[in-house]
Amino acid sequence: MTNVPFIQSVPAAIAAGTVSGNDSIRHLYGDVLRREVELMRHVTESVRFLVIHCSATRCTQDYTAEQLERDHRARGFRTTGYHFYIRRDGTMSHARMLGEVGAHARGFNNCSIGICYEGGLDAQGNPCDTRTPQQKERLLDLLSVLKQIYPHALVVGHYQLSLQIHKACPCFDARLEYSPERIPRY
8 A cells, every 4th residue: 555654653663662552552643643744735624524434345254455455446546545444453554644635435535534444244244333342442542543633523434424325334323432522532
């Protein structure tokens, strides 16, 4: 994937032993994302939504960041449409810089950050909240940092952006689960 300063910085620091534990990782996320915000081509006030998506893949099926990128390129995108992708084991890819317009929610791409988790379908292919505990933890950590950068942005599920969106994505009520009082401030 291209433009991956966030995802490269975090594992490198962990491997080097310069960061450990959730608090240190959150601190590192914040530092890396703050540096990226300084490079953004639009002001932070322009981001009105943090949009949660699911990959719409079965919970029994692996769907790597590389597969996601391949599928998005096949649809005509330059790269993955989401800014972040969270695998079932909690690992996260950062495919687009925060200042880069995403390709994840037609009509809302220029005012949102797209976050996708692997899954969203049960073993039979029905829409279902399939997030693992690791995905939930990573998502909450990421949202807490993003809310510091974009304090006025609303956290919503893809289907909650508009009445014209007839999808189950992300297969849970993101607006309720990640209401402002439920997102910790670090």
